[in-house]
Amino acid sequence: MAKAVLETKGLRKAFGALQATDDVSISLRAGEIHAIIGPNGAGKSTLIGQISGALTPDAGQVLLCGKDVTGLPVQARARAGLARTFQISQLAMEDTVLQNAALGALGAFGRPFGMVRPVLRDTAIRDRAEAALERVGLLDQRAMRTAELSHGQRRQLEVAVALTLEPRAFVMDEPMAGLGTEGSARLTGFLDELRSQAPILLVEHDMDAVFALADRISVLVYGRVIASGTVEEIRRDPAVREAYLGDET
Incomplete structure (x- = not known):
């Protein structure tokens, strides 16, 4: 076994x-x-x-x-x-899809949460976030505001955030x-x-x-x-x- x-x-x-x-x-x-x-x-x-x-x-x-x-x-x-997704969404609805994924990547690199925009200039964090979005089929939506996603797409984004942890x-x-x-x-x-x-x-x-x-x-x-x-x-x-x-x- x-x-x-x-x-x-x-x-x-x-x-x-x-x-x-x-x-x-x-x-x-x-x-x-x-x-x-x-x-x-x-x-x-x-x-x-x-x-x-x-x-x-x-x-x-x-x-x-x-x-x-x-x-x-x-x-x-x-x-x-250990990556967790929630019954009730924990996403930042006013942030973009990429910004949400980048927040997960921040945690993966063990860095404290801060302003997302400067973080996106970090190539390693951005690459990991975009790779996770591509894995769940949301890379083309990376510039969209999260609130504009469908309910199903938000579920996919939650998985992408989890994927940045390489769980x-x-x-x-x-x-x-x-x-x-x-x-x-x-x-x-x-x-x-x-x-x-x-x-x-x-x-x-x-x-x-x-x-x-x-x-x-x-x-x-x-x-x-x-x-x-x-x-x-x-x-x-x-x-x-x-x-x-x-x-x-």
């Missing part, structure tokens, strides 16, 4: 009496998409927060390429190669949110190709996308992983059908 690129071991996080994650152990291997699914309130956002560094676990570990990163803050994990793993929080059928299908195709660059831990409610993309699926209910396996194993699991999938299979 391939060695895990990203791994959690026994993650626990409570908010008062609520156990948001309860002994969660999952792994992400090279070249794969591992989907995390579950009903609202299952603890998916809390899990992603712990993996990315936004939340400190009460117990357990987060490992990136075998290195314990549990104590590292968000930016340090990003520099180590070892992606953590994606509901990338299909707000996309129509056509946009979801287009992004599904793009993510299918992206896994060859870095594996993807995918939190997603769009089950068509999950079943089309996932090599493995883990089902989170009330903070615990109740099942983990291939698409067909998850489809057939009676506990998963009762807790989450219902008639969707």
Whole structure:
């Protein structure tokens, strides 16, 4: 079995009496998409927060390429190669597409955030930003104001920003949110190709996308992983059908 690129071991996080994650152990291997699914309130956002560094676990570990990163803050994990995209866009809407990508490149080079325009005169940063935009198909839109992009294009730009980090793993929080059928299908195709660059831990409610993309699926209910396996194993699991999938299979 391939060695895990990203791994959690026994993650626990409570908010008062609520156990948001309860002994969660999952792994992400090279070249794969591992989907995390579950009903609202299952603890998916809390899990992603712990993996990315936004939340400190009460117990357990987060490992990136075998290195314990549990104590590292968000930016340090990003520099180590953990790239996250968000359910709600974190882009600077009044900046251009290239300026947004350049901000990601700044983080990749470990430089403090500052004025974007002078930064764009740095050839290394501009080249990395433009290479990421070309990878997601947005190079021709680099001078556009981000607010003028379609919703799907903004999702692509978020991936481009993540790509400037030259990530070892992606953590994606509901990338299909707000996309129509056509946009979801287009992004599904793009993510299918992206896994060859870095594996993807995918939190997603769009089950068509999950079943089309996932090599493995883990089902989170009330903070615990109740099942983990291939698409067909998850489809057939009676506990998963009762807790989450219902008639969707």
